[in-house]
Amino acid sequence: xxxxxxxxxxxxxxxxxxxxxxxxxxxxxxxxxxxxxxxxxxxxxxxxxxxxxxxxxxxxxxxxxxxxxxxxxxxxxxxxxxxxxxxxxxxxxxxxxxxxxxxxxxxxxxxxxxxxxxxxxxxxxxxxxxxxxxxxxxxxxxxxxxxxxxxxxxxxxxxxxxxxxxxxxxxxxxxxxxxxxxxxxxxxxxxxxxxxxxxxxxxxxxxxxxxxxxxxxxxxxxxxxxxxxxxxxxxxxxxxxxxxxxxxxxxxxxxxxxxxxxxxxxxxxxxxxxxxxxxxxxxxxxxxxxxxxxxxxxxxxxxxxxxxxxxxxxxxxxxxxxxxxxxxxxxxxxxxxxxxxxxxxxxxxxxxxxxxxxxxxxxxxxxxxxxxxxxxxxxxxxxxxxxxxxxxxxxxxxxxxxxxxxxxxxxxxxxxxxxxxxxxxxxxxxxxxxxxxxxxxxxxxxxxxxxxxxxxxxxxxxxxxxxxxxxxxxxxxxxxxxxxxxxxxxxxxxxxxxxxxxxxxxxxxxxxxxxxxxxxxxxxxxxxxxxxxxxxxxxxxxxxxxxxxxxxxxxxxxxxxxxxxxxxxxxxxxxxxxxxxxxxxxxxxxxxxxxxxxxxxxxxxxxxxxxxxxxxxxxxxxxxxxxxxxxxxxxxxxxxxxxxxxxxxxxxxxxxxxxxxxxxxxxxxxxxxxxxxxxxxxxxxxxxxxxxxxxxxxxxxxxxxxxxxxxxxxxxxxxxxxxxxxxxxxxxxxxxxxxxxxxxxxxxxxxxxxxxxxxxxxxxxxxxxxxxxxxxxxxxxxxxxxxxxxxxxxxxxxxxxxxxxxxxxxxxxxxxxxxxxxxxxxxxxxxxxxxxxxxxxxxxxxxxxxxxxxxxxxxxxxxxxxxxxxxxxxxxxxxxxxxxxxxxxxxxxxxxxxxxxxxxxxxxxxxxxxxxxxxxxxxxxxxxxxxxxx
Numbered sequence: 001x002x003x004x005x006x007x008x009x010x011x012x013x014x015x016x017x018x019x020x021x022x023x024x025x026x027x028x029x030x031x032x033x034x035x036x037x038x039x040x041x042x043x044x045x046x047x048x049x050x051x052x053x054x055x056x057x058x059x060x061x062x063x064x065x066x067x068x069x070x071x072x073x074x075x076x077x078x079x080x081x082x083x084x085x086x087x088x089x090x091x092x093x094x095x096x097x098x099x100x101x102x103x104x105x106x107x108x109x110x111x112x113x114x115x116x117x118x119x120x121x122x123x124x125x126x127x128x129x130x131x132x133x134x135x136x137x138x139x140x141x142x143x144x145x146x147x148x149x150x151x152x153x154x155x156x157x158x159x160x161x162x163x164x165x166x167x168x169x170x171x172x173x174x175x176x177x178x179x180x181x182x183x184x185x186x187x188x189x190x191x192x193x194x195x196x197x198x199x200x201x202x203x204x205x206x207x208x209x210x211x212x213x214x215x216x217x218x219x220x221x222x223x224x225x226x227x228x229x230x231x232x233x234x235x236x237x238x239x240x241x242x243x244x245x246x247x248x249x250x251x252x253x254x255x256x257x258x259x260x261x262x263x264x265x266x267x268x269x270x271x272x273x274x275x276x277x278x279x280x281x282x283x284x285x286x287x288x289x290x291x292x293x294x295x296x297x298x299x300x301x302x303x304x305x306x307x308x309x310x311x312x313x314x315x316x317x318x319x320x321x322x323x324x325x326x327x328x329x330x331x332x333x334x335x336x337x338x339x340x341x342x343x344x345x346x347x348x349x350x351x352x353x354x355x356x357x358x359x360x361x362x363x364x365x366x367x368x369x370x371x372x373x374x375x376x377x378x379x380x381x382x383x384x385x386x387x388x389x390x391x392x393x394x395x396x397x398x399x400x401x402x403x404x405x406x407x408x409x410x411x412x413x414x415x416x417x418x419x420x421x422x423x424x425x426x427x428x429x430x431x432x433x434x435x436x437x438x439x440x441x442x443x444x445x446x447x448x449x450x451x452x453x454x455x456x457x458x459x460x461x462x463x464x465x466x467x468x469x470x471x472x473x474x475x476x477x478x479x480x481x482x483x484x485x486x487x488x489x490x491x492x493x494x495x496x497x498x499x500x501x502x503x504x505x506x507x508x509x510x511x512x513x514x515x516x517x518x519x520x521x522x523x524x525x526x527x528x529x530x531x532x533x534x535x536x537x538x539x540x541x542x543x544x545x546x547x548x549x550x551x552x553x554x555x556x557x558x559x560x561x562x563x564x565x566x567x568x569x570x571x572x573x574x575x576x577x578x579x580x581x582x583x584x585x586x587x588x589x590x591x592x593x594x595x596x597x598x599x600x601x602x603x604x605x606x607x608x609x610x611x612x613x614x615x616x617x618x619x620x621x622x623x624x625x626x627x628x629x630x631x632x633x634x635x636x637x638x639x640x641x642x643x644x645x646x647x648x649x650x651x652x653x654x655x656x657x658x659x660x661x662x663x664x665x666x667x668x669x670x671x672x673x674x675x676x677x678x679x680x681x682x683x684x685x686x687x688x689x690x691x692x693x694x695x696x697x698x699x700x701x702x703x704x705x706x707x708x709x710x711x712x713x714x715x716x717x718x719x720x721x722x723x724x725x726x727x728x729x730x731x732x733x734x735x736x737x738x739x740x741x742x743x744x745x746x747x748x749x750x751x752x753x754x755x756x757x758x759x760x761x762x763x764x765x766x767x768x769x770x771x772x773x774x775x776x777x778x779x780x781x782x783x784x785x786x787x788x789x790x791x792x793x794x795x796x797x798x799x800x801x802x803x804x805x806x807x808x809x810x811x812x813x814x815x816x817x818x819x820x821x822x823x824x825x826x827x828x829x830x831x832x833x834x835x836x837x838x839x840x841x842x843x844x845x846x847x848x849x850x851x852x853x854x855x856x857x858x859x860x861x862x863x864x865x866x867x868x869x870x871x872x873x874x875x876x877x878x879x880x881x882x883x884x885x886x887x888x889x890x891x892x893x894x895x896x897x898x899x900x901x902x903x904x905x906x907x908x909x910x911x912x913x914x915x916x917x918x919x920x921x922x923x924x925x926x927x928x929x930x931x932x933x934x
Contacts, residue, residue, distance in 0.1 A: 002029040004781065006079055006092040010462035010515060011285075016097035016136075016172025017463075018281040019069055021519035025062040026079055026090065027781045030805050033833035038082040041065065043075055050075075055082060060806050061780045062516070071099040072134065072223065097172040097281035098136050102219055105235025107272040109191070109217030110242050116198075117245030117369075118216050118267065120189040124234060126182045128226040135173040137220040140164060140213055140275060141194030142369045147178040148186050153286075156396060157371065160284035160430040160467075161195045161443070163488040164212040166474050167278040179224065187234075190245055191216040192369030198251030199439070201491040206253060206349030206439040211490045217272050219279075242267045250369040253350040253439045255333075258367070260359035261326060283467035284430050285398040289315070293393040295377075301340045305379045307388055312375040312712040312735050314426035314436035315396040316354070318366040322390065325360030329381040333374035335437060335734040336726060342378040345729035350439040371396050373426060373437025373735050375711065397425045400459040404776030406746055408769050412703045413695070417746070419706065421458050423713040423737035428455070431468055431487065435715065435733035442486040443468065446500035446554065447738045450675045452507055454744040455737075456514040457753075457776045465511045466520055472504050473527035481530030485554075496534070497554050498578035499672055504531040505585040509592060513755060516779050521592050525601075532586050532605065539582070546608075546615035548578035556633045558716055559670030560700055561663075565718065566728065570670045572633040576620050577672055580637050583612040616643050625651050630659050633673025636680035653684045660689065661895035665854060666700055667693055667717075675741035682749045687764045689854055690749075694742065695768055702742060713740040747776060751785050758831075761801060762812035763787050767794055767847040780805040793925065794847035799839040801832070808833050815843035850924040853913050857896070858889040865923065869893075872916050875905040 005027045008014055024041065039058040043051040043065065051065050058081060069075070074095040081088040110118050124147075135152070137145060138159050145152040152173055159169045179185055192198075197214065201207035224232040243264040250256040295307035307317070317331055331354045334344045344352070352374075354367050374393075379386075406417050427433045431443035432451070448468065455461050471487045475495075483504050484495035495501060508524040511517070539545045555577060559570025590605035620628050620638075625648025627634060635656040638644045644652050660666075660681075669677050681690035697703035700717035708720050715733040720726055747753050751774040752763030759778075765787055773786035781804030790796035803809050810831050813819055818827050819841035826832075851859065857879070860866065869876045873893065878900075879885055888896060893916065897908040908916075 001081075001083060001088060003081060003088040003090045004029055006077060006090050008077060008092060008094045010460055010517070013093050015095040015174065016170070016282055017094075018283055019094065019096060021522065022065050022067060023062065023517045023519050024065070024077060024079070025517075025779050026081070027777070027779075028061065028081070028088075028805050029781055031835045033805065033808065033835060034083050036084055040080050042078040043067070044078070045070070045073055045075055058806070060516070064519070069096050069099070071096050095172065098170055098221070098279075099281060101170070101279035102136070102221055102235070104233050105219055105221045106237050107217045107219045107274060108236045108238070108240055108242070108269055109215050109272060110267040111215060111270040112267060113210075113214045115216065115244065115267070116249045116251075117190070117192050117247035119243045119245050119264065120191070120218050120236065121241045121243060122187045122234065122236075122239070124179070124185045124187050124222065126179055126185065126224055127232060128230065129182050130176060130179045130224050131227050132225040133174070133176045133179045134223045135175045135220060136170055136223070137173060137189065137218070138168050138170045138279070139189060139191050139216075139218040140168065141196030141198065141216060142192050143218055144190045144368060145173060146188040146190065147175060149188075150178060152178060154288055155286035156289065157194070157287045157369070157430070159282070160287070161488060162471060163474050164196050164276055166276065166478075167280050168276040169280055169282040169284055171282055175222070187222065189218045189220060190247070190368065191218060192245075192247055192250040192256075194250075194369050195252060195490075199253050202440055202442070203491050203493075207490075213275055215270070215272070217275070238269060238271060240269065242269045247368055250367070252370055252441060253352065254370065255351050255353040255355075255372065256367040256370050257355045258365070259357040261357050283463075283470055285400060285463055285467070287396055287429055288399045289394045289396055290425070291395040293395075295388050295391050295393070297388045299384050300342075303384070304341065305382060305384050305386065305388075306337070306342055307377045307379060307391055309375055309377075309393040310711070311393075311422065312373070312426070312710075313393065313395045313422060314371055314373050314429060314735070315394045316367045316370070316372055317377055317391055317393050318364055319391045321358055321361065321363055321365045323358035323360070325358055327358045327381065328355065329358070329379065330355045332378040332380070333372040333437070334376050334378070335374060336720070337376060338726060342376050343726060346726060346732045346734070347438045348729070350437065352437065366394075371429065371436065373435060373733075395425060396429065398428050398430055398464055400428065400461060400464055402458065403460050403782075404457040404747065404774065406743070406751060406772065406774035408772045410695075410769060412697060412706045415706045416702050417743060419710055419712050420454065420737065420740035420743045422711060423735060423740050424451070424455055424458055426712060426735050427737055428459075428461075428464060431471065434486075434736060436735055438733060442490065443471070443488065444486045444500070445472070445483060445503040446485075446497070446557070446671055447736070449499060449503040449506045450671060451737050451741045452510045453514075454741050454747075456510060457744065457747045460777065462511055462515045462517065462520075465507050466523070469507050469511075469520060469524050469527070472507070473524060476504065476527050476530055481527075481534035483531055496538070496551070498548060498574075498581040500554065501531060502581045502585045504528055505588040505592075509588045512592075512595070518595060521596055525592055525596060525598070528585075528589050528592060529601065529605075532582075532589050532608075535582050535585070536608070544615055544619070546611045547575065547619055548582040549575045551578060553578055556631070556670040556672040559631075559633060559668060559673060560717060561631050561633075561668040570631065570633060570668075570673070571629065572631045572637075572672070573629055576629065576634055577637065579612065579616050579619070580641055580643055583609060583616060583643060584641055586612055613643060617645055621645055621648070627652065627655065630655060631673070632656075632659055632663065632667065632677060633669050635659055636669070636673055636676045639680040639684055640676040653686070656680070656684070657686060657689065657894070658898065660693070661854070661892060661898065664890055664895070665689070665692055665856070665892060666696055668700070671738055674739050675744065678742060678745040679749070682745070682764060687749070687766065688852065690745070691766050691768050692854060694745075702739065710734065713737050747774065753783065753785070759783075759803075759807045759809040760812060761785060761803075761809045763799070763814075765789070765797060765814050765847055767849045778804050778807055780807060783807070789847050795842055797841055797843060797847065799837075801837045801839065803832060803834045803837070805834045811839070813839075813841060815845045815847070816841045817844070846925060848921070848924050850917075851920040852917050853894040853908070854892050855920075856890055856892055857885065868919055868923075869916075872912060872919065873908070875900045878905070
């Protein structure tokens with residue numbers, strides 16, 4: 001056994017966070033499971049023990065100690081694991097911040113509203129050798145800290161994006177290494193507009209300025225402790241100096257202007273009253289620099305110098321300054337080329353540029369208080385023969401560990417998964433945004449809700465979600481429980497929309513499901529209830545308090561099932577979507593109450609959920625079991641959420657398949673339907689059809705974007721057309737993540753991870769892939785699964801599974817009743833202990849690619865097949881008449897069966913369909929054997 005890591009609130013050695021609730025969990029690597037494993041925890045403060053447990057069974061590897069913490073204190077965490085006679089040890093730490101806000105400092109800045117960049121400066125005289133130094137700091141808008149002109153730390157865009165009127169976050173910075181020597185040091189806090197003061201929002205043609213305030217300011221306390229424990233405290237006050245900055249203008253949408261030839265000017269200092277209602281130790285993960293990309297040079301037809309970094313991302317471009325003093329360079333950012341030139345119309349009013357005037361000194365040049373969404377950049381001010389290897393693109397995103405990935409033998413699918421992960425990275429910048437490039441970049445709640453599970457498989461989003469859940473609750477507290485469309489709600493915009501508002505229940509619940517941490521449920525239970533109560537109060541004013549009717553909704557956003565594919569809302573009725581999510585959120589709240597042992601609330605919300613379900617079925621289904629609409633989204637949503645009359649399930653599934661057949665086995669779903677489309681198919685024994693839709697590579701499909709060169713997920717299915725032309729520029733991001741929610745289906749069904757009360761591993765093996773492998777972290781370690789179809793006949797399957805400690809897993813494999821694990825025979829559904837397992841089996845039905853009644857006619861190019869279809873399909877002779885085959889070649893047999901009813905042919909019976917599929921399977925198997933013989 002290897003004791004790998006201790007996490008505190010899902011972070012490694014966190015400093016300066018809010019620690020209202022502690023959750024300590026351990027990850028180990030073990031090849032076997034021990035029923036005798038014991039655990040114990042000890043927490044010390046300056047070597048004094050303040051908390052400990054006795055040895056106890058390690059039924060799980062987590063602790064939730066209840067402590068009264070002190071401010072400005074480092075706590076050491078020691079965990080011991082005992083297996084028989086051997087003890088394994090690991091230690092970690094966490095450190096508290098101010099906890100109650102500043103006591104020895106003031107808010108200082110400049111009263112000049114027209115200034116977009118200032119510096120607060122103080123000469124620090126360390127009276128003796130510094131043993132420990134901490135800077136507690138915040139700023140409005142964004143800030144960076146420098147000591148002796150050296151940047152402190154590796155965090156950018158602090159203090160993050162919050163509702164600054166309600167709360168501002170304080171960071172705790174360990175600055176000991178910058179102040180090792182006694183004597184004079186120069187402390188500088190540089191400030192820019194950021195989300196606080198710069199243009200922001202979607203109203204008034206690209207947002208408005210001064211959303212939260214009109215003056216830049218900072219507050220900081222520096223604690224210097226010497227060898228004998230003497231403390232020197234230096235806080236921001238009237239003795240500091242305020243100067244202009246070389247950053248003459250910056251903004252999230254604007255970009256940045258940096259003129260290093262400027263001489264700073266002294267400004268009059270102003271002391272401000274506290275601008276935020278609350279000052280809190282940080283919730284936000286730091287935004288850090290991650291991957292680096294080097295460019296390929298392009299000289300465009302118009303003679304412009306363009307850099308191609310090969311990957312759409314969020315971040316900025318850096319370069320080593322080697323330019324003569326006074327040289328001005330402008331870098332314009334964009335996502336795509338059109339006619340060989342950089343295209344920026346889809347950025348709308350966002351200037352999205354960085355200008356730099358050189359001081360002639362060699363050093364690294366970068367932006368400070370903005371970021372960009374881009375793959376390409378046009379560089380003005382340099383000759384076309386300039387050495388572009390001097391440039392590098394830096395990806396910025398919140399500092400989350402990547403904990404999951406999937407790889408297959410299909411290169412397009414692998415690129416899709418990469419695109420999904422880059423969509424996540426590009427938009428998880430303190431809040432989950434809709435896009436990183438245009439004049440928006442807001443925390444749209446609907447996007448976050450539908451993608452939350454996928455995000456949690458890809459990266460450790462626990463703390464990121466806790467912060468965003470708090471942001472949501474803050475906005476709810478000012479709106480009687482209603483959730484706005486985006487958080488923080490910079491425009492004071494309307495809210496109360498299904499799916500978007502349901503983020504209030506979905507984010508905490510998914511975080512609990514994935515990380516088994518009840519603290520997020522405790523912290524948000526009130527907000528979760530208030531959202532459902534808000535809907536219920538609204539519903540009481542309509543004809544039925546158990547339905548969400550007659551409200552303004554966004555619906556199935558950007559669906560393709562209307563006559564005008566550029567129409568923003570799909571055909572699925574608003575009332576159906578809203579009522580379905582009313583049910584889902586109520587059910588989540590009842591489950592949350594059960595987890596928290598809140599019996600009264602559990603009884604109330606479970607009863608409410610049951611009444612909503614009953615009313616939903618009565619409202620949207622006829623007495624004969626027909627759903628009032630046949631959109632893909634409506635059918636998938638009802639099946640996935642169990643919102644249908646039980647006795648009519650088969651009828652509903654048949655309608656679902658028929659609808660997809662009418663749509664030529666392609667999706668037509670939008671934001672609401674896309675995440676549930678494939679799960680609804682797989683859950684209802686239509687996995688082959690789900691895989692077919694997933695693997696489509698013509699429009700509309702996920703892989704069509706990949707084939708057209710996408711490196712991130714697009715906002716629209718048709719963001720870029722087949723000829724490479726961008727479809728429109730009003731609302732067209734090439735870096736979104738919403739439809740990337742399909743990766744959840746890939747983790748849960750292709751890979752087979754089902755996190756129920758007991759872990760279930762049930763990969764839906766399909767011959768459309770010969771092999772597939774992936775992993776994600778559970779609380780106690782990494783779960784890794786791979787499967788492979790070993791032979792062309794699909795008659796041998798092997799799997800390798802690594803199950804982390806404390807997660808015994810039920811193994812359910814397709815097309816078999818038994819399998820072998822390291823040579824030992826098991827029955828399907830047996831539970832395997834944690835550790836490494838190598839499984840083999842021979843499926844009862846071979847995994848081979850076959851034709852089926854879902855296959856488009858254009859693929860039937862063998863005379864043997866045509867002869868058999870003449871025998872089995874009553875209308876096949878009609879299809880073969882001149883001109884008919886070309887007309888119907890995109891149709892499948894099942895779809896044709898429905899079409900033929902209109903011209904006098906009987907549709908295929910269930911028995912005929914079974915015979916056709918049986919023939920196709922035998923035909924495919926024989927073809928493989930023929931190839932092998934050759």
